[in-house]
Amino acid sequence: MIQRSLIDQLTAEARAGGVQQLVVGAVVANDGAILLLRRPTDDFTGGIYELPSGKVEPGEILDEALSREVKEESGLDIGEITSYLGSFDYTSGSGKKSRQFNFAVTVAATEPVILQEHDEYRWTPITDEPPVTDAVKGVLARYREEIVA
Template identity: 45%
Template sequence: MRPEALARTEQRLRAAARRDGVTDLVVGVAVFRDGKLLVVRRVPGGYLGGMYELPGGGVESGESLTEGVARELLEETGLVARRITDFLGWFDYATRTKAKVRKFSFLAEAAPGEITLDPDEHDDYAWIDAGALGTLPMAPDMREAVDLLITERVPGPAGMPPGLRGG
């Protein structure tokens, strides 16, 4: 996506979140390499411990969604985001301490590099395709999102899933 398109998308997303009374924002980052999607496993004992998910996390105060995507991808995997190629959708959820959190997911292109996990957050990672999806523990909503990413993905240089939108 071009920077101006990302900026317009962010304005619309933030306005909708404000309208809905959502103040806690989170980003998820889908990265493909050689036709496989990157997922990371949460450390045992924490929230959703032992479950695989897309890299991501909370958007910090004063940070754009784009900046949050780049920071979270780097912090959680050591990969550098080259660019965001698509907005995939959003959903709301609750945590033990927050009544309503909105998660925005993006498809990003990452520079080549080795995965380096933050051991306080994740203890394993996998590059998966449709065949491997059923073998990994995931929360039901994450499994559904990952399944759509893998099965709806279209070939091509950008490798963007078609028409995935949430809400």
């Protein structure tokens, strides 16, 4: 499980760096594949695949937001947060400086995946070159190095 001190440190560093929006993302794995969700084409960065992810609400801490977002976006329940996989910064659709903190997680069950905010999902073999942004590719490379290796 992720230590509270790490969560507090990550949050403090982001705020000190002028980050306006905190976001969490999860690498959900199942039998050598990872869960990717496709954004609707009419959405911000529509058509791309991404990790289950979303905004941290006011008053929420990172691990709570991660559990909520994975549930909202995939219908899956996090069993455990096993590793911190780094972060990346980007500008949100509303122009906010955002930082996405990424974690490897286990889930209680991998099916059924129930989509509410995306139009498609896929389990992509971790050995494949997934159709994601370069930032997410970096997170997956770290996942391969730390978890799969």
